Amino acid sequence: MILQKMAGGKVKKEKGKPQQHTPYQGGISFHKSKGQHILKNPLLVDAIVQKSGIKPTDVILEIGPGTGNLTKKLLEAGKKVIAVEIDPRMVLELQRRFQGTPYSNRLTVIQGDVLRTELPYFDICVANIPYQISSPLTFKLLSHQPAFRCAIIMFQREFAMRLVAQPGDKLYCRLTVNTQLHARIFHLLKVGKNNFRPPPKVDSSVVRMEPRKPKIEVNNKEWDGFLRICFNRKNKTLGAIFRQKNVISLLEKNYKTVQALKLSQEGAVKDTGSQMDLSSFGDFDEDQGMDMDGGLDDDDGMEVEDGEAEGSQSEFKDKVLGVLKEGDFEEKRSSKLTLQEFLYLLSLFNKAGIHFS
Numbered sequence: 001m002i003l004q005k006m007a008g009g010k011v012k013k014e015k016g017k018p019q020q021h022t023p024y025q026g027g028i029s030f031h032k033s034k035g036q037h038i039l040k041n042p043l044l045v046d047a048i049v050q051k052s053g054i055k056p057t058d059v060i061l062e063i064g065p066g067t068g069n070l071t072k073k074l075l076e077a078g079k080k081v082i083a084v085e086i087d088p089r090m091v092l093e094l095q096r097r098f099q100g101t102p103y104s105n106r107l108t109v110i111q112g113d114v115l116r117t118e119l120p121y122f123d124i125c126v127a128n129i130p131y132q133i134s135s136p137l138t139f140k141l142l143s144h145q146p147a148f149r150c151a152i153i154m155f156q157r158e159f160a161m162r163l164v165a166q167p168g169d170k171l172y173c174r175l176t177v178n179t180q181l182h183a184r185i186f187h188l189l190k191v192g193k194n195n196f197r198p199p200p201k202v203d204s205s206v207v208r209m210e211p212r213k214p215k216i217e218v219n220n221k222e223w224d225g226f227l228r229i230c231f232n233r234k235n236k237t238l239g240a241i242f243r244q245k246n247v248i249s250l251l252e253k254n255y256k257t258v259q260a261l262k263l264s265q266e267g268a269v270k271d272t273g274s275q276m277d278l279s280s281f282g283d284f285d286e287d288q289g290m291d292m293d294g295g296l297d298d299d300d301g302m303e304v305e306d307g308e309a310e311g312s313q314s315e316f317k318d319k320v321l322g323v324l325k326e327g328d329f330e331e332k333r334s335s336k337l338t339l340q341e342f343l344y345l346l347s348l349f350n351k352a353g354i355h356f357s
Contacts, residue, residue: 041195063127125151142182160205174231225356230334239330
């Protein structure tokens, strides 16, 4: 709507087209709906590159390069930049911007969705990403082989603070533990919304992720199932969580399945003495590992009362609670457990033949 001042100081309202986002100097407009928020503060771009610790021999993966403001600095710092960009307009702009420059032979642009693109080898990742792909991209990077040295990524502030949260913090959640299993994560910079064009609705943060070397070996699907139960009510005691009827039923079903498979396996390979490989229970499902919280439904939180439970389930409940007591976990809460404590508790359950996938 346009406001037009008339004689006598009155203001006349005129209908018109809504104001468009300020386009890039080359005539490209940015789409907020696609998460296109281009860094416009050159001092911030310099700070990100400086904190990345880029070596002259590094191959750098950039995700969502946009019009190339950060790309130029990365090309100056490293050996080669591989930029993955989904918007064909931005791809053309990148090619135009660096064509005929000393950087043209050191820049490779891949047009496509990074979540569906097979990523090549890289030493370091530096990215200002669309916030709606934060979770799946994080886990895609952390599962990349061979492992890279580090990733410097701009996230929405709350998401970033969940990644770096510590036990007892309000934002400590399943996402925190799942991510910290695979990487060490550090908060680097707070970034206000006015550093972008167009400005997003939320502030941002830059974090550094360093994949763990050596990796912590777990069955990812079982680990995720275990954490889903633990964080179903993260502020309740683990004793209360593992007394829930649906939890006992699920674990008992898994227990019986594993025992049956073991018997079957032992019968099939009795002469060789082979052991069953529980890794066959499946790999990590990205869609199930992305939620920041999540868990079982509220309506399923019934506890098993000793007098009401069937004999077998009551006996199995005692087995589950016995594991918690053995590790002194019955009165502890998931919101305050460290990564090492989660790993230890899962190992105790597995030792007792109790599995989560």
